[in-house]
Amino acid sequence: MSEESIRRPGGRSARVRAAVLDATLAELADGGYDQLTVEAIVARSGVHKATLYRRWGGIDGLIADVLSRSVEQPWQVPDTGSLGGDLHAITRLIYEGFTDPEQGAIPRNLIVAALRSSQAAQALTGFFETQHGLAAEVVSRAVRRGEVPEGTDAVDVVRTACAPLYYRLFVTGEPLEEEAAGRAAEAALAAARAGAFLPRERPA
């Protein structure tokens, strides 16, 4: 949206954007969901309120922008040599990313904030599409190795591994322990091996 469509990528616009995004993350870090107010961001960044509304349209657009920015920073897809190892590594990454006592609050609050706005929710959809696409690579490799049957829906394996973590964190509000993350990976692995992610043939 507000990627490189800026007419003047020179100093000022960039500085303002950086200031606002930094302030947003900072606010997200110590504050949380409810404290993420335009006033606070304006106060912290020193940018005028009207400017923020003009460029982002409000909190929603701001969160969406933060999200789309985080997509641009790719991560290293694990490659341990086995599907089980890779899935465990992925769920562990998620687990650590969200539960780290210091840095975990930022992504956690970011997702929560994104869930609270229709506009940002769309950005979230794109975010996960990207992440799923990247992560699906571990399944493709496993198919090539013959670990799981050909025709296995790679993205669905990833979804199955990740879903329980997000489910706990953001839907049911249950605590997320390390063991739960491991189990989710284990379950996805077992299901994939059993062929649960093959295109179904009969309506059952």
Added chain:
Amino acid sequence: MSEESIRRPGGRSARVRAAVLDATLAELADGGYDQLTVEAIVARSGVHKATLYRRWGGIDGLIADVLSRSVEQPWQVPDTGSLGGDLHAITRLIYEGFTDPEQGAIPRNLIVAALRSSQAAQALTGFFETQHGLAAEVVSRAVRRGEVPEGTDAVDVVRTACAPLYYRLFVTGEPLEEEAAGRAAEAALAAARAGAFLPRERPA
């Protein structure tokens, strides 16, 4: 919270509560997340704004009340004779509940609304705790039948079956098809059979 703690369960309080909750559901039905405003509910129910704030404290409390009310209406846990059949029935119930072209909007918007408030999110946690507890029965039966290994974490099987549906609907925003629901059940079944939900012994 606001269950039977009402001092005057007689006509008026009950009428007001019914009117407000009905109006909330109605608003949830046709409107959606963002249209769920106090003004709209007040206008539709004929109840005064101040009354609503006094009794529920705002939209958050109202949603929480609607949620806790829906918990009281228990559902029939399926018993098809096999774990696979039961899990499929459960995910199908969820699928139909949320995707029904007419009635589906209400629970969908209700969850979305609940996700948007700290207070209602707590009510959601209780809601899922109850649902999980009920649904876990199908796993307990399967353990007794010897379908899955003894020691299997029943609630975790249920979580694994349900998580992908909620994940799609409320986190990633992907569409939820019937096939995806079936696959989730299938995956949970396969994983349970393979012993993925046994207490782990070694740190792996």
Added chain:
DNA sequence: CTCATAATGCGACCCAGGTCGCTTTATGAT
């Protein structure tokens, strides 16, 4: 039937979120 009072109705009020028109600044092209 009467009465104390819980609960709602009512409207004025406050204030934070968001908008608007204008001014000022700084970017990038000439």
Added chain:
DNA sequence: ATCATAAAGCGACCTGGGTCGCATTATGAG
């Protein structure tokens, strides 16, 4: 260096969510 203009600053203003004090109603007890 100059200049047209995109973008940010600025403050007044508007709107609507949320609160307060008081009047009114209806409930349930005696």
